[in-house]
């Protein structure tokens with residue numbers, strides 16, 4: 567049995583910055599409302615014609631991660647692609663990325679666990695590496711939200727929150743059992759599936775059915791979120807799954823050098839920070855700049871924390887996420 571360890575990180579966000587002020591010009595919202603409720607000041611949106619797709623953003627993040635890992639794309643044994651906004655309904659974005667990377671053939675798998683997608687993918691990579699089946703695994707989270715949001719006042723409760731971007735991590739086999747991923751903990755509770763969902767088009771509501779109905783009031787092809795139910799469940803599940811990880815590894819919250827939460831809402835992160843008695847130096851937040859980039863949010867934040875020298879060799883790092891499904895999870899690692 568081996569451990570798995572992250573040896574390269576990268577991120578990419580589109581150049582186009584959309585501020586709260588920009589949004590308040592196209593819908594009934596304000597910088598004050600968005601800042602107070604979410605902490606978000608701006609996010610990145612793909613601009614039509616800028617060449618960005620879910621897979622091409624992932625490619626840009628991956629190239630940086632591979633270079634930092636000093637690994638060639640051909641040396642990857644597996645691609646795990648976490649996204650809720652794949653390039654196509656099918657096939658998944660993993661195979662598109664494989665082609666863009668110029669790898670003739672390797673396994674590529676999409677992970678459909680929304681905001682928890684990166685934690686689920688990391689946990690999956692860890693299992694493949696631990697058993698010795700694969701040596702080098704790419705885990706990438708990428709989201710193209712902007713094109714599918716209701717950018718009118720009707721959609722303001724959801725559309726102000728989400729942003730586009732990608733983050734990537736290269737994991738490899740580690741023989742030192744004191745380094746790398748120590749444990750992962752993943753959960754789901756499908757009874758809440760429709761509280762944060764995009765219902766149509768789907769196999770429950772095929773496109774021809776939507777076209778035939780021709781109903782201008784049909785909102786089923788926009789994401790729906792019951793914000794308060796999400797919020798209430800998030801704070802409980804975040805706490806549970808972090809505590810489970812700490813207990814499993816005999817760590818105290820004071821042992822945590824860096825906590826990188828999924829960037830769902832600054833108020834959720836601050837609640838968790840307070841609950842675990844963490845200082846500002848122990849928590850990394852960048853939701854102010856990127857909004858919620860779902861599966862990409864943890865790898866983008868982890869990349870920035872590493873680039874800023876806030877994650878160093880030997881540090882105890884805790885990642886945790888909660889999102890649509892509902893799904894949630896944590897990953898505890900020694901850097």
Ligand code: ACO
Pocket residue numbers: 594595596599600603604680681682722723724726762792793794796797800830831834858860888889890
């Ligand atoms: N600007 C101005 N007003 C708004 C906006 C907006 N963008 N959005 C909603 N409002 C209004 C509502 O219409 C409502 O008005 P009313 O009182 O006249 O009816 C009022 O503001 C309050 O709305 P609430 O929805 O009750 O606001 P709340 O305090 O719950 O904040 C929010 C909403 C920010 C969405 C919050 O519930 C939240 O952050 N929830 C968690 C979301 C989350 O974490 N998602 C992560 C998972 S995402 C994933 O997995 C894909």
